[in-house]
Each structure stands twice: as structure tokens, then as C-alpha cells.
Amino acid sequence: MATRQGGLFFARSLLARAGPGATSVAQMIRLQNVSKTYFSKGKGAGPGGVEALKAVDLHVPKGQIHGVIGLSGAGKSTLIRCVNLLERPTTGSVTVDGQELTGLSGDALNQARHRIGMIFQHFNLLTSRSVFANVALPLELMGMKKAEIAERVTPLLELVGLADKARQYPAQLSGGQKQRVAIARALASRPRVLLCDEATSALDPHTTGSILELLRDINQQLGLTILLITHEMEVVKSICHRVSLISGGELVEEAEVGDFFTAPRTRLGRDFLNDFLELEPPRALIERLEADPGPHSHPVVRLAFSGDAVSTPLISRLARECGVDVSILQAKVESIQDRTLGLMIAELMGDAADTRRALSYLETHDLQVEVLGHVQRDD
């Protein structure tokens, strides 16, 4: 741990703070009205092409970890590749660290890319190069001298905890170690921004945790702005400050991570959250759920509570003040960053007037209430 801290300190001193547009609360990444349409002559492409991104606006302030979550094919990959122009947007502008990249090409674009690091799902290390030479690659590309390169690579390998593997080849490393090498490589050119393209999706849960921890350390200690795309809520929960939800090439929701996990505003957001929390009503109950209340039915509700509501004995008050019995079908408490999130699926048992009163009581107490349906009373 001591070496790692030392490495971080050293690496921080390496990350020189200079460059265009370096104001204190600057937007580090700014995507404005970015669209990407693939005009393919290939099969299945319509006359208008395939719209992978539709008028995306995204702003990431300096020092923030911003996550973009979405299902496969939602446009995540295209989005992150538009930031360093691996994909050139069809319309719109991309600005990184105060420099508009969409106007650049050739050498100017390559220079700008030196300030944007990127890591990938499959690591993309060169098999023909040792660990050391992989980390040295971006510096060679910049035309740096051998001695200088060695001075920079060694502390980076210490930073990611792989100083002893410098002479090995990627094939000899585990997945987590490969991604650490990739991170060191991405940091070598002292970027202002790190792009993470599904960086933990090929790793097991334990290794994912350690890579996320490393990314968080780098963010905190080097002040590096990170944009990541993922399909895993765990990643968002662990390290992101803000999150955007992407679907069909559009950003449909953006929120602070704490808010997103307590109160997603879109159907897709709720689906992601439910999948993550594995909080679904029991199958037998789902089959009995009806959309409209019957003469003798009980509402089944999903309750999400955060902040003060977590510590308030709401359920017993509900019983006392509204005369409604609460049958808890499922419940879960999660810690998301500094927030606590409680989730519950419950059946409110009482007559129609009482349960209506109970629902409005819950809504006035900072709870997210969603009526999933109604079940006929058994008795």
C-alpha cells in the first residue's frame, strides 16, 4: 500500500496542470447536439442510414466520474468513441478541456488525443510488447526520448501495482493485471480525461472491484475526469458521481447517482434499478396482479425510501394511523455512496378508503410509491 501511495504521489506530480481552457470549474467534456448516423451499403440499412446517436448533449465537469449506462446496442460505444473522435460525429460538436475536437483532423487531432486516455473492455494491449513497452507506447508515439520514457513508465507501473511485472508479456498476466497495464498506458501521456469503454465487463466481480477502486483513487488523487460506459449498475454505484441513461441513441435521463438509485425517472431507469436490486414481486403474485382495482382487492406497491425516511418507522405508523396492515413481500436496503436506499414490495391490506389514505400518506413522507397492480383478496 505504501508503494502504491508513493506511486500516486509521484504520478500526481507528473500530471502537469497546464493546457488550454484550464479554468477552475471548467467543463472538461462537452458534447453538444452530437448525432452519429451510419450510412452503410450493407444489409438491412434503411435509406436514411442507422442513427446510432441522436442529438446527444453531455457535460462532464472537471474531476467528475460520469457514467453512461445502457443496454447493448443503445449507442454507448458510439458515444464514448465520439469523445476522442474514433467515431466522427455526423453533426454536433465535441469539446474536451476547452478545445473543440470536431474541428480538428490529422496531426492536430492526434496531439489532442494525447490528452485523452482510453481503456477498453478487452484491454487491447500489444502482445508483441512487454508490460513496460506497452506503457511506453504512447510516449514513443509522442516522440519522447528513451531515458525520459523510463522515468515516466516506472512510477506508473508502481501506481497500478505492477512494478514487478515490467518485463513480462501481456499473455502472462491475468485479466485484472492486463487492465491495470492498460490504465498505466492510458495515463502515460498525462491526459486530462480518461475514457473507459466497458473497462470491467470482461472481469470477474472481485477483480472488477479492485479495478474500480484503482479508478476511484486515480480520480481522487490525480483529479482526472473520467467518462465511462457500462451496462452494469454496480459500476455506476461504486464509482460514478453522475450517471446518464442511454437508450436508442438518446440520453433519456441524467441524474446524480444517489438520485438515480433512489428515484429513477424513466421506465428504463426503473428496470435497470430493479434488475440490479433483484427486487421483483414473486412470480405467483405477478400472475395474480390486475391493473385495475376490483371491489375486493388490495394494492401491491413498490416503495423506495431514502434519506430520513429510512430511519422513520413508517410501516408501523401506516398501520396505526391509516388502519392498514402491511404485508411485506420483499425488502432490501442498499448503501449508495453516502446515501441509504430502502426498497420494499408490499401489499396494503385494508378497505379501499383506507388504502387510498395510506398511499397518500406514504407519498407525503418522501417515499417513491409505485402501484404495481392489485390482487383480489383471498378471503
Add this chain to the structure above:
Amino acid sequence: MSSAMIELILEATLDTLYMVAVSGLIAALLGIPLGVMLYVTRPRQILAQPALNGALGVITNIGRSVPFIILMVAIIPFTRALVGSSIGTNAAVVPLTIAAIPFIARLVEGALNEVPPGLVEAAQSMGATPWQIIAKVLLPEARGGIFTALTVTIVTLVSYSAMAGAVGGGGLGDLGIRYGYNRFNPTIMLITVVILVVLVQGFQSLGDYLVRKSDHK
């Protein structure tokens, strides 16, 4: 066997090695860059030039589709202009080289195609220029495949060089035909074939060794 015979065999072996080495070397120097061009000018590649790529592809295919024995006689004027004679070992080197260039190029193109596109993308994200990508990513990552391509080419050249007798190029194949077949000397025939087999085995083993050594996968 007479010492004259042994001398003939030795000379023929050296002729074969000379033809294979010179044509192999020149073909590699020209064929590897051609293979790289065939690959990087493909549509959506780092130096995409679809028209150029199409043209190079057609030329390469023509070079590969003409049977060697026909190529050899068809380019006699060119050979004469280049080496001053249309017969002899040096004259045989010209068609051998010309046959080997497109052969190597296609094999190298195939080897480059095996490099995962993600590696090129990673280099692009680091701000690598197309030439840097070729020099630092594509060629080193395809090194094993390129050694395989060169090995296949050398072995093919050994067998092509046996046809060099048609232009008085000498070599083992020529010796086998003239002494072994035309003069009914089965011993000579057998010896030339055995030497050819040994040569091919040797080149193949050397190639395999280089491929293994360059492979860190």
C-alpha cells in the same frame, strides 16, 4: 559416383540457393510493403483508398494467376532489359521475384488482417499516425504471421526454381530433368529430390522457429 557428378550436384544446389535467396529477399522487400498497402488502403482502414486498393488488388491477382512457367517466358524481354540476358541464374531470378511479390503480398495482407482491430483503435486513441500504427502496431503484432508468409514463399520458390531450367537457370530441378530424366540416371534424380526435400524441411523448421520466437501470445 564420379567427382564431376558430385561437383554438378553441388553447383546445382548452390544455384538453387542463390535463386531462392535473391528472389526471396527482393520479393520480401517489395511484397511486404505491397501487402501492407493492400491492407491499410482497404475501405474503413487507417489509410482507406478504395480505388487504389481495388487497382492494387487486380494487379496482385493478375500476378498470382499467371502460371509460373508461362510468366517466365512471357517476361523474357523485360528480363533481358533488366539483367542483360534471358538465360542463366540471374535471368531466372527475375520471374521468380515477380511471381513471389504478389504471393508474399497477399499472405502479408492476411497476416495483418489477423491483428485485432482493437489494437489499432487503441493506438488511434493515443494519437498514433497511420505510419506509427503500421510500424509500431500492425507489423510487430503480425510478425509471426509474416514469418509464416515468408516461409511459405521460400518453400514455394524452391519448387518454382526447379522450373528455372526452362530458361537455362540451372539449379537442382534442372539437374534432375537433364541428368535424371533425359539421361535415365535414377541416382541423380533421387539425389536432387532428396536435397530439395532437405532444403524445404530446413527452411520450414527455420521459419517455424522464428514464428515461435516472435510469438508472445
